[in-house]
Amino acid sequence: METPVRVHEAWKTYGTTAAVCGLSLTVPPESVYGFLGPNGAGKSTTIRMVLGLQRPNRGTISLFGRPLETERVALLRRIGSLVESPSLYLHLTGRENLEVHRRLLGLRKSAIDEALGSVDLIPVAGRLVRNYSSGMKQRLGLAQALLGNPELLLLDEPTNGLDPAGIQEVRTLVRDLPRRRGVTVFLSSHLLAEVEQVATHLAIISQGQLKFEGTREELRMRSQQTIVVEVDQPERAHSLLHGIGRTATRAGDRILIAPDGKCGPAQINAMLVQAGVAVSELVTQRLTLEDFFLELTR
Amino acid sequence: MTLVRVLDAEALKMKRTVALKLVVLCPAVVVLLILFVTSQAPFTTLKRNGGENEWTVLASLTLRVWATLMMPLYITLETALMAGLDHSENQWKSLLARPVPRWTLYVAKLMVVMAMTATSTLVLLCGILIDGAVLPRLRSELVFGFPVPWAAIFRDGAQVVGLAFLALTIQHWVSLRWRSFTVATGTGIVAMVAGVVAVAAAQQTGGWPQYFPWALPMLVLAKQPQHIAAALFVSSALGLVVAAAGCLDFCRREVN
Numbered sequence: 001m002e003t004p005v006r007v008h009e010a011w012k013t014y015g016t017t018a019a020v021c022g023l024s025l026t027v028p029p030e031s032v033y034g035f036l037g038p039n040g041a042g043k044s045t046t047i048r049m050v051l052g053l054q055r056p057n058r059g060t061i062s063l064f065g066r067p068l069e070t071e072r073v074a075l076l077r078r079i080g081s082l083v084e085s086p087s088l089y090l091h092l093t094g095r096e097n098l099e100v101h102r103r104l105l106g107l108r109k110s111a112i113d114e115a116l117g118s119v120d121l122i123p124v125a126g127r128l129v130r131n132y133s134s135g136m137k138q139r140l141g142l143a144q145a146l147l148g149n150p151e152l153l154l155l156d157e158p159t160n161g162l163d164p165a166g167i168q169e170v171r172t173l174v175r176d177l178p179r180r181r182g183v184t185v186f187l188s189s190h191l192l193a194e195v196e197q198v199a200t201h202l203a204i205i206s207q208g209q210l211k212f213e214g215t216r217e218e219l220r221m222r223s224q225q226t227i228v229v230e231v232d233q234p235e236r237a238h239s240l241l242h243g244i245g246r247t248a249t250r251a252g253d254r255i256l257i258a259p260d261g262k263c264g265p266a267q268i269n270a271m272l273v274q275a276g277v278a279v280s281e282l283v284t285q286r287l288t289l290e291d292f293f294l295e296l297t298r
Numbered sequence: 299m300t301l302v303r304v305l306d307a308e309a310l311k312m313k314r315t316v317a318l319k320l321v322v323l324c325p326a327v328v329v330l331l332i333l334f335v336t337s338q339a340p341f342t343t344l345k346r347n348g349g350e351n352e353w354t355v356l357a358s359l360t361l362r363v364w365a366t367l368m369m370p371l372y373i374t375l376e377t378a379l380m381a382g383l384d385h386s387e388n389q390w391k392s393l394l395a396r397p398v399p400r401w402t403l404y405v406a407k408l409m410v411v412m413a414m415t416a417t418s419t420l421v422l423l424c425g426i427l428i429d430g431a432v433l434p435r436l437r438s439e440l441v442f443g444f445p446v447p448w449a450a451i452f453r454d455g456a457q458v459v460g461l462a463f464l465a466l467t468i469q470h471w472v473s474l475r476w477r478s479f480t481v482a483t484g485t486g487i488v489a490m491v492a493g494v495v496a497v498a499a500a501q502q503t504g505g506w507p508q509y510f511p512w513a514l515p516m517l518v519l520a521k522q523p524q525h526i527a528a529a530l531f532v533s534s535a536l537g538l539v540v541a542a543a544g545c546l547d548f549c550r551r552e553v554n
Contacts (some may be wrong), residue, residue: 073398087392089311
């Protein structure tokens with residue numbers, strides 16, 4: 001199966017400011033690819049380059065195994081997108097907004113109802129968009145992106161402006177798209193918890209550079225498990241742990257121990273007790289994606 | 299086929315817009331203005347032209363106001379409003395991510411504005427007929443005989459539209475190049491004033507001032523066929539060059 005998105009060593013600069021620095025990404029087919037980064041990390045620039053709205057200064061972008069630079073029009077036929085806030089004609093109705101894009105795509109009329117139905121907007125499709133709430137506008141933007149059943153969906157902050165129920169709907173929609181329609185979803189967001197819930201693959205970008213790319217499981221493996229021990233003799237415990245080559249940090253009566261993959265909590269507990277150190281508490285803390293994200297992007 | 303699809307989409311975008319209403323409103327204002335002016339003594343000019351056909355005089359007067367004042371403003375407004383439809387809400391990031399060649403978006407919009415200008419001029423010509431029917435009721439000494447010299451009136455109207463092509467392509471480029479409505483309208487208004495000055499200068503000295511893009515439509519009223527033929531060539535040729543340059547610029551533009 002063709003790789004939906006492959007970015008290779010892409011650079012994008014604005015004057016002397018580099019927005020994207022040698023970025024390489026590979027989005028697997030039928031995945032929900034979470035693209036994370038703080039504000040100004042280069043997420044939107046990357047999405048714009050993938051859509052052909054901006055050209056990289058260096059590097060290449062290919063979609064479905066074909067070069068974007070030379071086959072832009074044919075490739076865009078396979079892509080739906082929602083970049084930042086939805087672009088809507090406020091003086092037209094919801095249905096008319098989709099009709100503009102249907103005409104551009106040359107689709108059959110029924111495609112509009114399919115797209116409206118997928119975001120539950122059919123009852124208000126005849127209302128002028130200027131009278132829509134922000135949540136309805138966001139859903140119409142999603143319908144616009146889904147028009148024509150794209151194989152790749154690029155969504156930039158798709159839950160912006162949605163209420164909790166709307167967020168839940170979008171989350172379900174995004175999660176189900178690969179399974180139901182074979183769609184690959186490229187989901188950019190700063191809402192880490194949001195992405196963690198739906199993404200099968202994740203990439204973390206900071207200052208235009210890729211910090212992590214892999215599956216959610218790989219990320220979990222990478223997320224460090226910190227062992228926290230509370231003891232009666234913290235000084236002695238600290239020395240003992242250093243003696244066996246463990247990275248340990250003292251925090252009052254507590255010692256924070258970084259994992260090494262060989263010696264787990266049970267072995268540490270046994271060693272300390274055998275050395276005469278009383279262990280009153282021993283817990284394993286897994287870093288959340290947010291902690292890991294902050295660690296990488298710091 | 300793609301261009302037809304894009305034109306189809308452009309047509310839908312115009313629904314409920316001020317741009318669409320202006321197609322009738324702007325020529326209607328000129329028609330009403332001419333009706334008012336020609337019905338008021340001592341401003342009546344029709345009778346002064348004695349031997350000439352009243353219809354031709356009325357058409358000339360109407361087209362003069364249209365070509366000198368209203369049409370440059372109309373083109374400025376229409377190009378700015380049509381571009382504004384896609385500048386607002388940054389529609390470009392959505393439109394340019396669609397599988398249509400970028401040039402079709404530029405050309406379709408240009409074609410729509412050209413069609414709107416032609417339609418407005420047609421409305422204006424129909425207005426001349428209305429003025430001709432109403433004026434004798436207001437001033438009994440005015441007599442509009444039949445048949446109406448439609449061939450000459452339509453020829454003049456078509457020439458005015460043809461000569462506006464260069465100014466229209468420049469305004470279209472400016473309107474799409476800069477998001478600001480002020481830049482587009484400011485350019486148009488300054489150019490319109492410069493056009494009036496150019497015509498005044500051309501009346502004194504002739505020569506190049508009459509070929510200033512915004513002054514070109516006014517040449518029709520000079521009734522100098524050799525100049526009109528040359529001006530039509532200049533307007534068409536340079537208009538195509540400007541349209542091609544603007545289209546190239548649009549195709550290379552990056553969307554932020």
